[in-house]
Amino acid sequence: MSDSHTPYHPRWHRQRVSVWWWLGSARYARFVLRELTSVFVALFAFVTLAELRALGQGPEAHARFLEHLSRPAALAVSLVGLAFVVFHTLSWFNLAPRAMALRLRGRRVPAAAIAAANYAAWLLASAAVAFFLLRR
């Protein structure tokens, strides 16, 4: 594009997007925070896989693994991670109705019903996991 202005080749102004664009509004910042939560989701998945591996290596290896996890630093990381994972889950469950345009008998299923179904499935899955983990 020509750098000088002529009536037929106007010099347009293009604003570069700053790398700090997401600090401009609370909603953009919340979005970036939601994207960052995926790091903690990955961390939880990694810890779970590591625990499964320790389980496979026998009761002693699993006990050692749990001992590592119960250190203060690991507990702190787990607590921060849990907060991010809960935020991740809540924000995506609340967004789910926008992505799912379900129709039943020709009518669109209300957003609240889709969100409620997600929360119900979450509760059920959590209860099932708690049942298996806590039973003696």
Next chain:
Amino acid sequence: MPETVTLSVSRYRPEHEREPVFQEYEVPFRKDWVVLDALNYVKDRLDGTLSYRWSCRMGVCGSCGMMVNGQPKLTCSAFLSDQPPGPIRVEPLRFFPVIRDLVVDLGDFLAKLKQVKPWIVREREKPLSEGEYRQTPDELDAYKPFSMCINCMLCYSACPIYGLEPSFVGPAALALAQRYNLDSRDQGAAERLERLSGHGGIWECTFVGECSEACPKNVDPAGAIQQYKVSSALAWVRMLLPRGGA
């Protein structure tokens, strides 16, 4: 109630300035005035050199979209009295090249809009003698919200992905593509698939959701894009299944 309000308007006259500068105008503060009324006051009474687009003054034409205090708004429906105290900042729509003052170039959007074929595509037009293409109210409801788009470009200025990734087709064009994909009379979904699912298509969207917040017509482009992602992913899974999922 104050008698006047200050408009801080972005000016860009390429023959004078290399970068946009702000110019302040003192305009009457009237309860029934919108930002567009204030701009028209400036143009008529204070400074005839100010350039901006507008037409219908009633939220139908989609011409008067600008950034008002940093938010993409139709200036014909942004009341002066709804703005926080202090100067009201009026800037051209974000993420578009500025031609002059508050006027931006929309060529990029128009080219992308054409690529998604926002019209009814038929494999074979039926002859007039067979009558019209009929539709039930439920079939109409499936796409009607997405048909309310007035191409005002507020959603593009709300979408950081469009600002960061110039190849992104963008919210309005994707919502309009989905509007035709969901139309029971249309048979063009397969033709649109490559542009919508390919580079710069739906997968660029990270569901910031601000396009739907900015939309003055409640079109919900973010919802349209996510719904298309779901149907596109399902189509891909069906393709992987034996005998095309049949």
